[in-house]
Amino acid sequence: MAGGAQARQNWRYRANIAARAVAGGVGAYAVAALFAAALARVLPVDRVEAVIPATLFAFLVAPGVTIWAFLARGPWRAWAGVIVAILLLGPMVWAAGPPA
Amino acid sequence: MSAVREGARQAMAWLHGWTGLLLGWVLFMMCFSGTLSVFKPEIGRWMRPETVAKADPVDAITAAITWLAKNSTASTGWYLTAPDERMNIVEAAYDSGGADLYRALNPVTGAPIARETLGGEFFYRLHFELKLPYPWGRLLASLAAFTMLVALITGIIAHRRIFRDFFTFRPGKGQRSWLDGHNALGVLALPFHLMITFTGLVTLASLSMPWGIVAAYGSNLTALYHDMVPGAVDRAATGNKAPLAPIAPMLREAQRRFQGAAIGRVYILNPGDAAAVVTVFRADAGQIASTSGEISFDGTTGRVLADWTEQRPALQAYNVVYGLHMARFAPMLLRWLYFLGGAMLTLTIATGLILWIVKRRERAPLSLGNLILERLNAGVIAGVPLGGIAYFLANRLLPLGVHDRAGAEVSAALWAAAAALLAGAVLPSKIAWPLLLGLLALGCTIAPLLAPLSFDNGALVGGNLVLIVSALGLAAIVVRQVRRLRGPVPIARKARAT
Numbered sequence: 001m002a003g004g005a006q007a008r009q010n011w012r013y014r015a016n017i018a019a020r021a022v023a024g025g026v027g028a029y030a031v032a033a034l035f036a037a038a039l040a041r042v043l044p045v046d047r048v049e050a051v052i053p054a055t056l057f058a059f060l061v062a063p064g065v066t067i068w069a070f071l072a073r074g075p076w077r078a079w080a081g082v083i084v085a086i087l088l089l090g091p092m093v094w095a096a097g098p099p100a
Numbered sequence: 101m102s103a104v105r106e107g108a109r110q111a112m113a114w115l116h117g118w119t120g121l122l123l124g125w126v127l128f129m130m131c132f133s134g135t136l137s138v139f140k141p142e143i144g145r146w147m148r149p150e151t152v153a154k155a156d157p158v159d160a161i162t163a164a165i166t167w168l169a170k171n172s173t174a175s176t177g178w179y180l181t182a183p184d185e186r187m188n189i190v191e192a193a194y195d196s197g198g199a200d201l202y203r204a205l206n207p208v209t210g211a212p213i214a215r216e217t218l219g220g221e222f223f224y225r226l227h228f229e230l231k232l233p234y235p236w237g238r239l240l241a242s243l244a245a246f247t248m249l250v251a252l253i254t255g256i257i258a259h260r261r262i263f264r265d266f267f268t269f270r271p272g273k274g275q276r277s278w279l280d281g282h283n284a285l286g287v288l289a290l291p292f293h294l295m296i297t298f299t300g301l302v303t304l305a306s307l308s309m310p311w312g313i314v315a316a317y318g319s320n321l322t323a324l325y326h327d328m329v330p331g332a333v334d335r336a337a338t339g340n341k342a343p344l345a346p347i348a349p350m351l352r353e354a355q356r357r358f359q360g361a362a363i364g365r366v367y368i369l370n371p372g373d374a375a376a377v378v379t380v381f382r383a384d385a386g387q388i389a390s391t392s393g394e395i396s397f398d399g400t401t402g403r404v405l406a407d408w409t410e411q412r413p414a415l416q417a418y419n420v421v422y423g424l425h426m427a428r429f430a431p432m433l434l435r436w437l438y439f440l441g442g443a444m445l446t447l448t449i450a451t452g453l454i455l456w457i458v459k460r461r462e463r464a465p466l467s468l469g470n471l472i473l474e475r476l477n478a479g480v481i482a483g484v485p486l487g488g489i490a491y492f493l494a495n496r497l498l499p500l501g502v503h504d505r506a507g508a509e510v511s512a513a514l515w516a517a518a519a520a521l522l523a524g525a526v527l528p529s530k531i532a533w534p535l536l537l538g539l540l541a542l543g544c545t546i547a548p549l550l551a552p553l554s555f556d557n558g559a560l561v562g563g564n565l566v567l568i569v570s571a572l573g574l575a576a577i578v579v580r581q582v583r584r585l586r587g588p589v590p591i592a593r594k595a596r597a598t
């Protein structure tokens with residue numbers, strides 16, 4: 001058995017998949033949740049009428065991020081995408097302040 | 101095709117496989133029970149074959165309330181659904197002496213039907229609660245729906261030739277046949293699959309994606325509830341007893357205000373209390389949007405407290421998305437299309453799960469993990485419908501009046517599914533499959549024979565037909581499997597025969 005190199009490659013592959021899976025699972029949910037929260041605050045309509053499209057579209061954002069996590073060139077890029085999205089959306093939610 | 105795009109396609113094929121496998125069995129159960137739920141009222145009628153009485157919705161609700169006023173103790177609310185052309189009972193959910201009950205009430209007498217059963221409600225609840233305690237069942241169902249959405253989208257991306265898959269089926273060729281079947285079933289009803297998955301995800305949104313709500317309302321759920329249903333009247337019980345005013349005039353008034361649309365659900369909050377409220381909802385059968393209007397009356401005087409029709413576009417959009425999933429609006433033909441679409445999605449999942457194994461088995465001996473998956477496949481894919489058929493058989497065979505009869509029917513379903521799972525785990529899969537599918541075919545054959553057939557009961561006739569067609573289809577599969585068990589047909593003989 002050419003153990004060492006093979007094992008290292010296996011390990012690299014698993015780490016790659018694991019990193020993408022976390023980005024595409026937890027990361028996708030975080031982005032979708034922030035998207036819903038941001039849109040619910042930003043849309044210039046009654047708050048219940050903002051919450052609904054915000055929530056509906058969040059369900060389209062989430063699978064988009066999941067797919068991105070596995071399409072990106074490498075796990076680093078996958079995570080970079082997720083982090084950029086969080087950095088864009090997070091401050092929007094934060095800036096909106098606590099709900100009235 | 102460029103190397104990059106080919107790489108992306110492969111990545112998507114990989115993701116499609118794994119997301120499909122991850123909660124594939126849960127999805128199979130959800131799709132199976134969801135498909136049956138399309139005919140929830142009809143399943144109820146099939147399971148209560150003696151109940152043929154029919155009554156006008158107003159008379160039926162009046163009878164139900166008269167019975168409940170005498171027989172439910174210390175209820176905080178009675179939640180009733182009026183009969184219509186599809187359902188011939190009053191569905192009643194209420195608490196009595198601390199226990200939450202679900203009863204089918206006779207539309208004429210108001211008393212519970214002797215053949216106590218949950219009817220289609222069992223499949224309906226199983227579909228999104230998975231027999232798990234709140235909120236875990238619904239959360240797992242949400243997660244499964246999400247993986248399904250990802251699996252559908254990646255499945256589309258992974259395909260080189262969506263259109264040609266429509267017309268491709270190469271039977272008797274192992275992996276290729278399973279792939280063709282999986283593709284055809286998935287692609288043919290793809291818009292339905294996408295619609296039902298997305299709308300299903302949305303129905304549980306307040307639990308699975310509450311962050312828009314949290315951002316806008318914080319923890320002020322009272323404000324949220326008020327904004328969602330401004331027409332709702334919610335007032336606390338006073339503790340002072342007061343009889344309920346006659347219900348029929350309230351229902352007639354509601355019907356008048358709905359401009360001819362039928363009454364659907366009728367909720368009585370704080371029954372017997374001075375602060376009783378009667379809320380009448382417009383039936384969902386008249387429009388795609390669910391819960392589009394409601395009228396509340398003061399329970400003791402019959403005076404109108406609130407009259408609300410939903411007209412805000414965002415809320416209407418949500419009600420349409422919700423209504424599209426529930427399909428209560430759908431007339432008969434469309435309902436059959438929902439059923440067909442659901443059946444195809446169920447089979448897409450089943451063939452996908454089988455394909456996972458077949459593909460790996462043709463390449464190399466299965467790993468231990470895949471050997472376990474192979475056996476669980478047989479146990480789940482045959483076991484879930486076996487549970488369903490055990491439920492129907494128990495409905496016919498359990499004596500009337502036995503303690504917790506409705507619960508015993510459910511137990512029969514769960515034990516049968518568990519036994520199938522065990523058989524699938526213990527037996528080699530080429531024995532388990534024909535055995536379990538054979539039992540399923542047998543059950544589908546016996547179930548129609550256990551109640552006298554009356555041809556004016558459409559649900560009984562239709563249900564029996566579906567069972568018989570299923571039995572025939574299953575029998576054909578079992579015959580093939582048994583033949584293959586005796587040894588593969590030698591190629592030379594096959595050639596000579598043709």
